[in-house]
Amino acid sequence: MRKLSIKLVRDIRAHGAQFASLVVLVALGVACFVGLNAAYKNLAVSYQHTYDTLHLADAQFILESAPADVVAEIATIPGVENAEGRTVIDTGMFLPNGDQIRARFIGVPAERHPTVNGVDIQSGRYFRADDGQAALLQSAFADYYKFESGTVLKVLIQGQEVAFTTVGVAASPEYLFLSPSEQEIIASPRNFGVLFVPQDILAELTGTEGTVNQIGVTVTAPEELAAVIQQAETILQPYGLSQTVLQENIPSVQALQLDLEGYREMAFTVPAMILVIAAMSVYIALSRIVQSQRVIVGLTKAIGYSSGSVVRYYLAFALAIGVLGCAIGILAGVFMGDGVTRIYADELGIPLVATRFYAGYVIGGVVLSLVFCALGGVWPARSAARMQPAQAMRLDPSIALVKGRVPLMERILGRFVRLPLSFRLAIRNIFRARRRSLASGLGVVFALILVLSIWSMFDSIDWMLKVQYDDIERWDISAVFDQPQTTDIAATAESWDGVSEAQAILQLPGQAEAGAATKDIFIVGMKPAEDSLHHLRLGKGQTITEVLGGSQVVIGPIVAENLGLKIGDSVHLETPWGSSDFTFSAESAEMLGGTTVYISLADAQAMIKSPAVNGLYLSVAPEQQNAVKTALYQAGAASVQIKQEARDDFRSIMGLIYVFMGVLLAFSLIMAAAILFNAMTVSVLERQREIATFRALGESRGRIAWAIVLENLILWALALVPGLLLGYATALELGAEFNSELFRFEIVIYPHSYVIVAGGVLLTMLLAAIPAIRRVNRLRLAEATKVLT
């Protein structure tokens, strides 16, 4: 083997700890790239595999009522693979503990699995012909309450309590995400359950025998869909066809797609951030190594090696980091991709999970690793090649060309306080070796950026919940009624023990139209003067009485953006019970449920031509909340939500995101440690001869260690402001990836978080300097004071 190659291997070993820390950085970046992208792909494939295997409808027709035999007519349309009709109702259901929640009942054939919108039995069994009033529970709902085969649930159907016995738990491709509607894309299984019951039993109980109110179709080829829909709509028009829902618009499919898209952005952004930092760390480390090997570089060229040899040597050093980093990263990434997929699938209850090996991402990981490392190594390699041999061998790299000036920082500080010599020396050490100090300082800045930007996610989620549940939703209990109520319901509720205030509202599903753009929305009509229980986050100086009433509508920023609306624009609101034109008067920055729009109660009632209300917000003393909840159900509420429970439910929905953020935070801490270790090691080892000279003069190990600590403290202080500022800017970029219709992410970093992150980085810095200080303490002074390297 050629001596330059042997030298390379031994140099890597000599700088083993630094090399390892850089390999860790690259490996993390590659692992994130391979793992996150593989998981994204796996999830997308798993979702589609589930949809295909369980025959999720390509189109679903929502009707008032149609005879069941029209399904056979639909099935004969050219291009239709399968057609299935069913009855679907939303109603109240009693849990075994007496609580009432909303439930959706979906009719399925008892004698066979449905040919469209099938189910996958997770436990128990499918129906038998003689089951009678049996039910299959949707898996998320069943898991939440730990219901299983044999559980009896009572349902309110047409005012009658009817008992259903659970025969099994099933996953449904329509409800991989528990999404009741386009307007309510996230629901908690605490308050909303989905049950599959025999179609004939459901029809009998609802008095709709021989009819269906939904027909789902699958097509033989995607290009047939448009024609199939056209023909089916023509056939179904007489039966009160209100909506045709394409597969991609099914609420659960939409919710999962939104989630996947956010995830895909992360799968690009996070690895990119890590690899950029890795490349810069390679550049810094290799620059310092080249500096420390100046004499050897000069000697190599003096002997007759070409500049090209020198470039190739140091580039090989950088690429060795890349090769090892990508090997480890790819292995870790493959496992990570698999692991993340399974955790996600488990959490969401995806019945059919497909994990694959994606050679493209592996190749991509290799290419990225080598490219970023080459980019980080090329400049130090070229700077080494450009050295004149005599100059390289003349200068001791540990003694920079001293300018002989007192640094500005020392002069400024010195005006206010008498600085001890150790402090002055520390400041001068920093400013006399600017490149080295810059390298160390950049290491601290990178560490601050990494840790703060990831930590900010936790603060921002906490802030989101605080704003939504403390500032916006000021009620303690909210209730929804299936049947229209009069506004007297509020006064009635206020007469109950513990209720200090009640506000009646009207909630309607609908669509907003502006020009050619449309958006499914949820409309809330509320009295402008009564916003104490639900507060709108309006612009500065705006009041609710100014922006509601007189056919004005308050819309969230994402819906406004989707519709291309500016303040003052006209927007048409359409509901199944009526429609009207409104003026976009203000934005309300809701954190959750960004598709809700607000109009005055009077405008809502005028739109549907009815004085009815169908919802309540209540302020209730904590000890009376359960009693009030019962009273509301007895008053006819279909669903009652206690705010604390809603907050807890949301936290558990966010569980996956917390886990994901936790893993990223762990990664960022490892990276910060690797970066700082590199920076601190370089900073100390380059000055071995100088430090040995101090020792030779009589300075103790303790005082030398203190001098190094002091320098690190000053460097940390100098890097703090840029690092925290850039960390905040990076957090803003990352936070933008999370914004969606599901929730709005405002990046907020609590003051104490800055302190925690800054303190944590400082502690890591000091710990990272320990190995280098220990090495310096073991110096043989007689040699170290003579040898140039």
Place this chain on the structure above:
Amino acid sequence: MNNSAQIQLIGVSKVYPMGEITVEALHDMNLQVKPGEFLVLLGPSGSGKTTTLNLVGGLDRATSGQIIVEGTDISGYDEGQLTRYRRHEVGFIFQFFNLIPTLTARENVEFALELAERDGRAIHRRASDLMALVGLADRADHFPSQLSGGEQQRVSIARALAKQPPIMLCDEPTGNLDVDMGVHVLQTMRDLNRKEGTTFVLVTHNTAIAAMADRIVRLRDGTVAETKVNESPVSPTEISW
């Protein structure tokens, strides 16, 4: 230009920056070295000895003037030409040995041999021969940190000789050695000069060593102050300091 000289410096000046000041290391220097000559450059610290050696060795570039080696002006060489010049025309022995710490003694010699030879076995054989020549056959597989100063210097001599250059440039080769070891090193150089006809330019501030030279050139303030031919060069074994 003197056609009989192997090395000529004609009006050479060298100025380089050092922090905030500039240093004129050489000023209008003129010097000639004959083929096979053993020349000693004497002078106090800062007189320009090492700078002269660096310029002749192609390790640095003159600010002005001509440096003619074997009839060719190297002062106008580009980087590639200088690389080939350093590879084939000169060998360098440094005061601080400058061995590569992560290579063994033999590997340090092989490091230089690989520039001219591809055959691994031939390289290994030649390196072993050179190690034997400098009396370190039994220390060939030791790392520099395991060798004494004298042994390291002998390795650096073996490395310099590996390319069989016509010109050897030695910068204070005995500066970090004791007397006995220093004499031994000087003897090795003397033998090469007499037997192989290798031209030696040796820089030192030690006047005792000058006694072994064919000619002594004293430098002062970056220029030649005195040139003296040594009619009767002594053997290194007769030198003491």
